[in-house]
Amino acid sequence: MSRIKKLFDLSGKVAIITGASKGIGESMARGMAEHGASVVVSSRKQEAVDAVATTFQEDGLEAIGVECHVAKEDHRINLVNKTLEKYGRIDILINNAGTNPYFGPIQNMPQEAYQKTMDINLNAPMELSKLCYPEMKKQGGGCVIHISSIEGLHATAYFAAYNLSKAGLVMLAQNQAAEWGPDNIRVNVICPGLVKTKLSKALWDNPNHEKALKGIPLRRMAMPDEMAGLAVFLASEASSYMTGSVLVNDGGILHAPIMTA
């Protein structure tokens, strides 16, 4: 393989992707597998992750499915243990599973909605990274990617705990990058804009959707596969000098007020 192309090769690497039964996580898992990694596809439903792993295997890719509700400690431990049992190492962790159970003002947000959002979107990525860290350190390096959102980078009325949790992920990555850099463990963040998935259905399946697209310089939402390339880049040697970075993939939304003025 030619020199620079080889930098994107993930052969021999083992990748765990949470929330990978559909949407962005499934695309990123496929991206890892198509670049040579052995992939652990994970979500709350064993049948759903088995189905994804089977499609990958039918395409000649290496994958297994492991059920893991990321907010449950025993599930997180089992995910790491099953990965080590099957593949013996962990090189890449993509903390992708996320939720947004409440849309409305912070003033009215139920405590349970806040807690659920923080548990799944922020606490779980931190705890799962902590479980993978010793393995990565032992191996001489690794790579963690947190899936945040542009909602973690700017204020939006009514996104409440979702924005808080996604902003927290950015600082989590930057602190981990500072702490784990000496162990050759890189930690970076991807901030998608509007991507057509089940999670974002309320945003694209409504009468105001066409009007909302006018606020996006590229005038459309992304499809999940458009997020996969960045994950492959951040997981590979092509980004070997990047850690603590926040990569925005949003069709230009964050710059829209300037570009459309």
Ligand SMILES: NC(=O)c1ccc[n+]([C@@H]2O[C@H](COP(=O)([O-])OP(=O)(O)OC[C@H]3O[C@@H](n4cnc5c(N)ncnc54)[C@H](OP(=O)(O)O)[C@@H]3O)[C@@H](O)[C@H]2O)c1
């Ligand atoms: N779509 C967007 O516009 C957008 C924009 C910015 C950021 N994001 C972020 O991108 C990530 C993926 O979102 P998506 O849009 O691809 O969502 P999605 O299509 O709804 O997929 C969510 C995935 O997470 C799994 N999941 C949900 N709760 C889980 C939990 N507690 N533990 C483990 N897995 C869980 C789901 O599978 P099961 O139901 O099988 O568990 C599914 O595989 C999220 O972190 C989201 O915040 C999305």
